Amino acid sequence: MVVKIRLARFGRRNAPFYNIVVAHARTARNSRPLEVIGTYDPIPKPDPYDDSGRLHKDIKLDTLRAKYWIGVGAQPSDTVWRLLSMLGIMEPKYRNTEPRTPPPMPREIRGDSKPQDEKN
Amino acid sequence: MPPRIPGPSTVSSALSRCTVPSASSRCQPQQWPATQSKASFSTTPARPRFTKIRRVFRNWINGPGAVFRNHRPGGTNYLQPPNDVIRNVDRPFPLNPHFKSQPVLDDRAREFIWSKIIREGETVKAVSAELGVDIRRVAAIVRLKEVEKDWIAEGKKLAKPYARAVLGMLPTHTFREDRRNEPFEPINELHVHPYTTKQIFWPTSESRHFTRADAAKAFHPKLLSADERVPHPELIQMEKELLQGRPLWDASVRFKESAMESERKAADKQLAKAALEEKFTTRVHSDRFEFRFKQINSENVGPKGRARHAVGWRYGAPYYDRSKGEIKIPTSVP
Numbered sequence: 001m002v003v004k005i006r007l008a009r010f011g012r013r014n015a016p017f018y019n020i021v022v023a024h025a026r027t028a029r030n031s032r033p034l035e036v037i038g039t040y041d042p043i044p045k046p047d048p049y050d051d052s053g054r055l056h057k058d059i060k061l062d063t064l065r066a067k068y069w070i071g072v073g074a075q076p077s078d079t080v081w082r083l084l085s086m087l088g089i090m091e092p093k094y095r096n097t098e099p100r101t102p103p104p105m106p107r108e109i110r111g112d113s114k115p116q117d118e119k120n
Numbered sequence: 121m122p123p124r125i126p127g128p129s130t131v132s133s134a135l136s137r138c139t140v141p142s143a144s145s146r147c148q149p150q151q152w153p154a155t156q157s158k159a160s161f162s163t164t165p166a167r168p169r170f171t172k173i174r175r176v177f178r179n180w181i182n183g184p185g186a187v188f189r190n191h192r193p194g195g196t197n198y199l200q201p202p203n204d205v206i207r208n209v210d211r212p213f214p215l216n217p218h219f220k221s222q223p224v225l226d227d228r229a230r231e232f233i234w235s236k237i238i239r240e241g242e243t244v245k246a247v248s249a250e251l252g253v254d255i256r257r258v259a260a261i262v263r264l265k266e267v268e269k270d271w272i273a274e275g276k277k278l279a280k281p282y283a284r285a286v287l288g289m290l291p292t293h294t295f296r297e298d299r300r301n302e303p304f305e306p307i308n309e310l311h312v313h314p315y316t317t318k319q320i321f322w323p324t325s326e327s328r329h330f331t332r333a334d335a336a337k338a339f340h341p342k343l344l345s346a347d348e349r350v351p352h353p354e355l356i357q358m359e360k361e362l363l364q365g366r367p368l369w370d371a372s373v374r375f376k377e378s379a380m381e382s383e384r385k386a387a388d389k390q391l392a393k394a395a396l397e398e399k400f401t402t403r404v405h406s407d408r409f410e411f412r413f414k415q416i417n418s419e420n421v422g423p424k425g426r427a428r429h430a431v432g433w434r435y436g437a438p439y440y441d442r443s444k445g446e447i448k449i450p451t452s453v454p
Contacts, residue, residue: 032435032436035418038431038432039433049454056411057409083411086411086413
């Protein structure tokens with residue numbers, strides 16, 4: 001069975017808090033995992049006594065254990081992949097942000113359209 | 121005057137006018153709301169109740185109590201018990217001798233403390249020992265004065281008349297630069313540690329020199345002696361040096377030096393703690409937030425794997441954050 005590194009949601013309604021866990025892929029989200037290797041607080045917070053408006057997110061992570069589990073074939077979920085790529089443990093997944101160009105039209109349509117243009 | 125309520129004749133006439141179909145809206149019989157005719161409220165003024173207590177009080181305040189009518193600025197205005205010879209200045213309730221209103225530091229004293237620490241750069245401990253103000257109170261005064269000066273710089277309006285009025289009615293204590301100041305409160309009081317509240321039978325030989333340090337060790341191996349647990353251990357050292365024959369000026373200079381040293385040590389400790397925290401933290405800036413990754417050891421979970429300080433929310437253990445009797449407001453400031 002596939003071993004995954006994923007998030008388990010704890011906290012209350014509108015106050016999420018995640019454990020970063022190593023668990024078998026087919027087990028329930030909040031079931032007892034193989035190992036808890038960290039936490040992720042997704043709610044951005046300001047520093048105390050800081051009025052600049054900058055926010056930060058707190059993540060605790062045992063990077064040694066994370067590297068070990070990656071090394072033995074555990075698969076991070078997309079969110080955990082994003083976090084691990086910030087630390088340089090995983091290669092970042094980049095979304096293709098180039099503007100999409102439509103594929104070229106088939107030749108026979110192109111061949112038909114040109115004479116029509118000439119007629120007009 | 122009670123509100124005028126339209127009589128039935130008026131209403132009926134209005135309704136009869138509206139029976140004729142017309143496009144204008146003035147035919148609606150809504151000149152007086154319908155609720156008003158149902159709930160009539162009384163506008164009779166309340167009967168003035170001049171009770172016996174009120175009458176007696178008025179007799180007193182116009183007669184023997186006339187001196188208390190106006191507050192004399194700069195002093196308390198507490199009642200004088202009839203069989204008391206000394207003027208009552210600290211008992212707001214004259215029949216309760218145990219309730220005493222303690223003096224507070226006035227604005228001049230607080231400004232003096234602030235300028236000593238911020239302008240002249242003296243240590244909190246030295247100022248506390250010199251003026252006889254608790255260390256925590258000195259620190260709080262400096263913090264609040266800083267807030268006040270921030271507000272003044274921002275152009276915020278302060279409630280000065282209110283502060284002046286309240287301070288004018290309380291017993292106050294002040295400090296002056298040019299004269300010898302009376303101490304405000306006892307500063308070197310020992311906090312009663314819970315380890316010291318139990319009764320211990322500790323047999324020792326009569327010839328043994330049993331000191332406070334030994335007593336502390338008898339209570340708990342890690343408990344410091346009373347001389348080290350007081351807020352100003354440097355003062356005890358100074359008194360010891362005076363007893364050994366050192367001149368006062370020399371001892372006080374040494375006291376100030378050791379107070380400075382102890383404050384520097386505390387600051388260094390705080391800095392070292394922050395530096396250690398920073399060493400295990402990786403900061404990654406995205407375009408919106410800063411992600412702070414703190415390196416931890418996830419195997420540090422205690423002998424049964426269920427330690428309270430272990431990382432993350434615990435499995436199979438109830439979380440008591442919403443139970444009755446739990447403190448839900450923060451109990452400390454960062």
